Amino acid sequence: xxxxxxxxxxxxxxxxxxxxxxxxxxxxxxxxxWYRQDPGLGLxxxxxxxxxxxxxKGDVPEGYKVSRxxxxxxxxxxxxxxxxxxxxxxxxxSRGGQLNNEQFFGPGTRLTVL
Amino acid sequence: xxxxxxxxxxxxxxxxxxxxxxxxxxTSINNLQWYRQNSGRGLVHLILIRSNEREKHSGRLRVxxxxxxxxxxxxxxxxxxxxxxxxxxxxxxLQGGSEKLVFGKGTKLTVNP
Numbered sequence: 001x002x003x004x005x006x007x008x009x010x011x012x013x014x015x016x017x018x019x020x021x022x023x024x025x026x027x028x029x030x031x032x033x034w035y036r037q038d039p040g041l042g043l044x045x046x047x048x049x050x051x052x053x054x055x056x057k058g059d060v061p062e063g064y065k066v067s068r069x070x071x072x073x074x075x076x077x078x079x080x081x082x083x084x085x086x087x088x089x090x091x092x093x094s095r096g097g098q099l100n101n102e103q104f105f106g107p108g109t110r111l112t113v114l
Numbered sequence: 115x116x117x118x119x120x121x122x123x124x125x126x127x128x129x130x131x132x133x134x135x136x137x138x139x140x141t142s143i144n145n146l147q148w149y150r151q152n153s154g155r156g157l158v159h160l161i162l163i164r165s166n167e168r169e170k171h172s173g174r175l176r177v178x179x180x181x182x183x184x185x186x187x188x189x190x191x192x193x194x195x196x197x198x199x200x201x202x203x204x205x206x207x208l209q210g211g212s213e214k215l216v217f218g219k220g221t222k223l224t225v226n227p
Contacts, residue, residue, distance in 0.1 A: 004156075042219040043157075043202070058214070090156055098215045099206050100145050100164075105156030 002027045004106035006091050012112045013081055021076045021109050023091030029104070031094045032074040033058065034066065036087040037108075043090070049074055050097070081113040118146070118205040118218035126224040133190040135221040137203030138183075146186050147204040148177060151220070157202065160188070193225045 004025045013019055025032065033048035035058075045058030049068040063085055065077040074093075078085060091106040092098075121136045137146065145164045149157040161177045163170045163186065170177045176189040190197055200220040207216040 040219070043217040045214060048214075088154070092157075099213055100162070102147070102159040102162060103149075103157070103215070105158070107156050108154065110154070 002104070004091055004093055004104050006089075006106040006109050008109060009107060010110050012114065014114050015082055016080050019078050019081060019111075021078075021089060021091075021111070023074045023076065023106060024072050025074075025091075025093040025104065026072065027093060027095070027104065028071065029093035029095050030071070031096060031098055031101070032068065033092050033098065033103075034064070034074070034076045035090045035092065036060065036085075037090065038087050046076070046089075048098070081111075083113050085111065086113045087111060118203045118216060120201065120203055120218045120221040122221060123219070124222045124224070126226065127193060129193060129195055129225055129227050131193055131225075133193050133197070133223055133225070135188045135201050135223070137186045137188070137205075137218060139186075139203075139205045140184065141207065142181075143205050145206075146179060147215075148175075148186075148188050149202045149204060149217070151200045151202065153199070160201075190223075193223075195225050195227045197223060198225045199223060 007022045030051045034046040035043045044060045047066040049055045089109045092103045094101040094103045118139045147162045148160040151157045163179045174191045179186045200222045202217045202220045204217045
């Protein structure tokens with residue numbers, strides 16, 4: 001089954017404790033991205049990657065890091081999480097660029113930073 | 115500023131009725147996409163309509179695009195309780211020197227059985 005998987009689905013952590021949210025897709029998609037969704041603010045892009053070893057900042061990259069060492073994986077790293085990073089996070093992938101292709105979303109990771 | 119904005123923010127209807135949601139955008143686009151999100155879950159792609167298309171259908175969904183008014187509408191006919199979800203339009207926007215896909219804040223649709 002074609003899908004985007006994220007782990008963990010739920011995470012409660014404390015300020016400053018480094019964490020990684022994994023994202024994997026099995027569709028051989030070139031494009032992958034991370035979004036965060038907050039009430040009243042909608043969906044905002046954090047980072048995106050056009051292909052292996054190519055990453056770029058989205059709208060709200062501060063406090064996050066990503067890497068794209070393999071085509072299928074695109075982990076999101078929070079080196080020193082803070083309470084304002086409490087949010088619902090989504091990974092997405094698409095064939096080619098995002099602008100004219102359907103994006104496939106993961107199930108989401110609900111992160112709480114205390 | 116927001117590229118795509120949905121209207122209304124919330125819509126409550128009875129099962130069997132039609133639901134219409136609108137999306138307005140500011141700058142010229144090549145295409146526009148509609149997505150659905152069930153509460154707390156990932157977005158699911160519904161339809162992509164290109165700028166040279168005026169209308170597109172998929173099952174009970176009908177999407178129109180009026181580039182002169184910079185607006186699109188999503189019509190769900192004969193709604194069902196399972197259609198209860200938030201619906202988002204997504205359009206291109208030039209941000210920070212590159213084109214990106216920008217989502218609106220969504221219309222929350224409730225279909226009452």
